[in-house]
Amino acid sequence: MKSSLLTSNKLSPSTKYDIMIKKCDICLMKYNKLDPVAAHRHKEFHDVQTKGLKWAVSNYLKNSKFALKPLNSSLKNSRGTRDIFQMLSGSQHHQPLTPENSQRSTNFNPQEDSACGEYIIEIQKENVQEVKLALRLLDFVNEELTAPKDENDFWISGNGKCFVFIKDGRAVGVITLEDLVSTHYTMKWMILSTKEIVEHVNPRFLAGVSRIWVSKQYRRNGIALKLLETARRSFCFGVELKPLQIAWSQPSESGSKTAKKFNSVLHKSGELLIPVYF
Ligand SMILES: CC(C)(COP(=O)(O)OP(=O)(O)OC[C@H]1O[C@@H](n2cnc3c(N)ncnc32)[C@H](O)[C@@H]1OP(=O)(O)O)[C@@H](O)C(=O)NCCC(=O)NCCS
Numbered sequence: 001m002k003s004s005l006l007t008s009n010k011l012s013p014s015t016k017y018d019i020m021i022k023k024c025d026i027c028l029m030k031y032n033k034l035d036p037v038a039a040h041r042h043k044e045f046h047d048v049q050t051k052g053l054k055w056a057v058s059n060y061l062k063n064s065k066f067a068l069k070p071l072n073s074s075l076k077n078s079r080g081t082r083d084i085f086q087m088l089s090g091s092q093h094h095q096p097l098t099p100e101n102s103q104r105s106t107n108f109n110p111q112e113d114s115a116c117g118e119y120i121i122e123i124q125k126e127n128v129q130e131v132k133l134a135l136r137l138l139d140f141v142n143e144e145l146t147a148p149k150d151e152n153d154f155w156i157s158g159n160g161k162c163f164v165f166i167k168d169g170r171a172v173g174v175i176t177l178e179d180l181v182s183t184h185y186t187m188k189w190m191i192l193s194t195k196e197i198v199e200h201v202n203p204r205f206l207a208g209v210s211r212i213w214v215s216k217q218y219r220r221n222g223i224a225l226k227l228l229e230t231a232r233r234s235f236c237f238g239v240e241l242k243p244l245q246i247a248w249s250q251p252s253e254s255g256s257k258t259a260k261k262f263n264s265v266l267h268k269s270g271e272l273l274i275p276v277y278f
């Protein structure tokens with residue numbers, strides 16, 4: 001038995017460690033596989049990392065007091081995902097958010113739209129259950145990014161917004177954006193290739209991406225770009241932000257690649273720059 005093996009004095013400490021500690025090849029979590037609590041924690045983390053967090057949409061449907069507020073329906077349709085993105089990013093199919101069509105949210109028929117299985121919601125801070133789920137999702141995100149956990153809830157107090165991408169009953173993507181207008185953050189351009197900061201220029205950006213995350217199984221399907229587009233159009237009621245008014249906070253490797261596509265700018269030196277804040 002493994003436990004008796006572990007107490008054996010014949011084993012070196014590193015062999016004992018190897019027997020106990022497993023690193024999952026998929027979610028990369030290291031855990032003590034002999035500890036049931038750790039194994040359970042891994043299962044939970046692994047599930048969210050790969051497939052997203054179960055989002056109890058059906059409960060909301062049964063209980064009408066939890067109204068879902070869809071911002072965009074990026075539906076699987078015969079036109080394919082490229083067109084879906086065009087729909088969100090300004091083709092003829094796109095309708096800018098206006099009081100009239102944002103009003104549609106109250107007429108939204110969750111049953112009908114959720115049949116398509118894919119949509120983005122803005123978390124409503126008065127919806128306690130939704131807020132709780134979003135915070136739980138952000139805890140998993142922080143765990144993957146090894147980011148501080150105390151930066152999760154600024155959007156609840158009205159200094160930003162949180163949008164969640166739901167697919168087939170799971171939250172598979174999330175973005176939190178903070179309002180930078182009345183903050184004292186330092187805002188700069190960052191050279192994408194070297195990660196160096198351009199020192200002597202002091203741009204001002206309006207909103208900052210605090211967190212953005214997509215579950216592993218759905219990466220490279222344009223979900224992050226859809227979240228960014230939705231946030232850009234809906235962050236400020238009645239005003240669409242321009243991509244270059246949105247900055248990144250300590251972009252990760254994949255975050256930098258997304259930023260390159262979403263809002264990089266070519267400097268005359270030939271370098272690509274992205275907006276950052278810290
Ligand atoms: C960053 C992240 C949110 C991107 O999500 P995503 O849904 O896969 O991104 P998209 O599919 O919308 O990518 C849009 C474009 O960004 C670029 N891109 C994004 N991730 C990339 C990667 N890993 N490698 C190369 N290019 C990438 C590509 O140009 C891509 O377009 P393409 O697929 O047509 O080539 C996701 O990788 C993630 O959750 N990473 C872990 C958390 C994290 O690091 N968050 C960023 C913190 S700043």
Ligand SMILES: [Zn+2]
Binds near residue numbers: 027029042046
């Ligand atoms: Zn795992």
